[in-house]
Amino acid sequence: NAGVTQTPKFQVxxxxxxxxxxxxxxxxxxxxxxxxxxxGMGLRxxxxxxxxxxxxxxxxxxxxxxxxxxxxxxxxxLESAAPSQTSVYFxxxxxxGDFYGYTFGSGTRLTVV
Amino acid sequence: xxxxxQSPQNLTAQEGEFITINCSYSVGISALHWLQQHPxxxxxxxxxxxxxxxxxxxxxxxxxxxxxxxxxxxxASHPRDSAVYICAADQSGNQFYFGTGTSLTVIP
Numbered sequence: 682n683a684g685v686t687q688t689p690k691f692q693v694x695x696x697x698x699x700x701x702x703x704x705x706x707x708x709x710x711x712x713x714x715x716x717x718x719x720x721g722m723g724l725r726x727x728x729x730x731x732x733x734x735x736x737x738x739x740x741x742x743x744x745x746x747x748x749x750x751x752x753x754x755x756x757x758x759l760e761s762a763a764p765s766q767t768s769v770y771f772x773x774x775x776x777x778g779d780f781y782g783y784t785f786g787s788g789t790r791l792t793v794v
Numbered sequence: 795x796x797x798x799x800q801s802p803q804n805l806t807a808q809e810g811e812f813i814t815i816n817c818s819y820s821v822g823i824s825a826l827h828w829l830q831q832h833p834x835x836x837x838x839x840x841x842x843x844x845x846x847x848x849x850x851x852x853x854x855x856x857x858x859x860x861x862x863x864x865x866x867x868x869x870a871s872h873p874r875d876s877a878v879y880i881c882a883a884d885q886s887g888n889q890f891y892f893g894t895g896t897s898l899t900v901i902p
Contacts, residue, residue: 783839788835788837
């Protein structure tokens with residue numbers, strides 16, 4: 682099925698550990714995004730990539746890095762995880778044209794202890 | 795300061811009722827999005843609109859650009875409509891402001 686595939690679905694890290702969240706889309710979308718969602722707050726943009734080879738910071742980029750490996754894949758890396766990064770992370774992609782909406786991945790629930 | 799405000803935060807309705815969720819925004823936008831987040835966490839894009847009204851099944855979304863206000867209506871509500879509904883203001887294609895969501899519970 683066409684869509685956004687995000688892995689892993691759940692992860693527990695110890696403070697200071699690193700990990701990479703993977704995201705891939707098969708809809709030939711140019712734009713891809715990483716968001717975090719915390720209780721009582723709206724989705725907040727961490728990083729985005731408007732096209733292959735470009736990345737830009739969003740609202741809350743500190744503590745994260747990203748890579749747009751190719752048009753399909755956009756990964757999010759936590760180099761040294763902190764408890765404040767406990768959150769649900771969503772990858773999304775977006776195409777152009779008449780339907781200019783989002784497609785979201787299923788989310789990654791990350792806990793940093 | 796929240797660029798996007800939704801109301802109500804929580805809403806409980808009886809099956810069959812007509813439901814309205816409101817969204818006000820303070821920034822200039824190119825489009826307004828409505829998203830649905832199910833209890834399992836998955837997020838689905840429902841509508842993107844820049845003017846007027848759109849309809850999809852029992853869902854209707856309207857926007858008034860001058861008043862910076864959008865509404866999402868659900869006709870003949872059903873328990874499967876229970877979800878969190880999120881409004882997002884699309885400022886420039888990559889700059890979005892999200893509301894905190896309206897949690898809807900429809901009781902049989």
